[in-house]
Amino acid sequence: MPQNAQKLDRQVAVTIDDLPAGMADRLPAADITAMTTKLLGTLRDQKVPVVGFVNEKKLYKLGEVDERIKALQMWLDYGFELGNHTFSHASLNQVGLKAWEDDVIQGESVIRLLMAPHKMKLRYFRHPYLDTGRDLLTRRQAEEFLVERGYRIAPITLDGWDWAFAGIYEDARKRNDTALEQQIVKDYLAYHDAVFAYSEQLSVKVAGYEPKQILLLHASNLEADHIGELLDVLRKRGYRFITLQDALSDAVYSLPDTYVGEEGTGWLDHWAISQGKIPQGAPVFPQWVIERSKQLNLSTGQVSAETQ
Numbered sequence: 485m486p487q488n489a490q491k492l493d494r495q496v497a498v499t500i501d502d503l504p505a506g507m508a509d510r511l512p513a514a515d516i517t518a519m520t521t522k523l524l525g526t527l528r529d530q531k532v533p534v535v536g537f538v539n540e541k542k543l544y545k546l547g548e549v550d551e552r553i554k555a556l557q558m559w560l561d562y563g564f565e566l567g568n569h570t571f572s573h574a575s576l577n578q579v580g581l582k583a584w585e586d587d588v589i590q591g592e593s594v595i596r597l598l599m600a601p602h603k604m605k606l607r608y609f610r611h612p613y614l615d616t617g618r619d620l621l622t623r624r625q626a627e628e629f630l631v632e633r634g635y636r637i638a639p640i641t642l643d644g645w646d647w648a649f650a651g652i653y654e655d656a657r658k659r660n661d662t663a664l665e666q667q668i669v670k671d672y673l674a675y676h677d678a679v680f681a682y683s684e685q686l687s688v689k690v691a692g693y694e695p696k697q698i699l700l701l702h703a704s705n706l707e708a709d710h711i712g713e714l715l716d717v718l719r720k721r722g723y724r725f726i727t728l729q730d731a732l733s734d735a736v737y738s739l740p741d742t743y744v745g746e747e748g749t750g751w752l753d754h755w756a757i758s759q760g761k762i763p764q765g766a767p768v769f770p771q772w773v774i775e776r777s778k779q780l781n782l783s784t785g786q787v788s789a790e791t792q
């Protein structure tokens with residue numbers, strides 16, 4: 485038992501991508517505001533520090549620009565921080581380096597405007613799709629560019645693909661199919677728990693210990709309605725919630741990382757692959773969620789699914 489007690493001081497920073505909402509194109513501004521209010525209320529009540537990563541393109545819907553910007557402003561008013569996730573969610577693996585750099589720059593204007601009165605500096609960047617480049621030269625040039633613009637890259641180590649659950653949840657919610665909603669939430673929580681366990685083990689294999697982890701989530705009604713239960717899953721595993729800045733102080737984030745690939749992935753995979761280790765035994769994503777997404781014409785690949 486003492487051994488167990490020792491184990492239970494785990495730390496995690498929560499990050500939320502695709503602000504103001506992952507499905508911003510499909511949601512009216514009023515729904516985005518309601519979703520944001522609910523999500524931020526839970527996070528504030530539970531004193532969970534969060535950095536939210538923005539795609540400013542999602543603000544530009546005619547007649548809704550002010551309200552969408554206000555939803556973003558709420559993150560700062562509630563005491564959270566914003567980071568850049570590029571203007572249009574462009575993949576470094578799909579567009580050229582120059583086009584991607586332009587997308588980074590274009591993604592700064594409104595966030596900077598909103599952060600200035602809060603005396604906050606835009607300092608974090610998250611790669612769309614976690615795509616960090618298909619070759620090492622591009623990867624390093626992009627990193628140099630980000631550093632020159634004053635960014636710290638925000639890696640992730642915990643990722644339960646909440647965006648995939650969020651798509652089918654949105655549909656069930658609209659149709660008031662509460663039975664399906666409950667099934668989705670049950671599997672969303674169970675899959676995340678399994679991913680956390682797997683990632684803790686992979687951490688020990690690549691780093692020799694469990695570092696301060698960084699969790700990737702997405703702004704959605706699924707998170708707005710159920711993030712409290714997900715935070716409980718983390719607490720049960722012994723986690724407490726820390727800032728991204730605190731997490732990034734962990735030496736793990738300077739481990740050698742030469743990962744390149746067509747598909748973006750988390751940093752535990754980066755480090756494992758850089759060490760010549762092949763990550764094995766990852767939990768299997770629930771097939772029915774993939775099937776259901778296909779039925780709804782929601783894309784199942786991370787690349788296209790995140791676009792919406």
Ligand SMILES: [Zn+2]
Nearest residue numbers: 501502612613
């Ligand atoms: Zn994203």
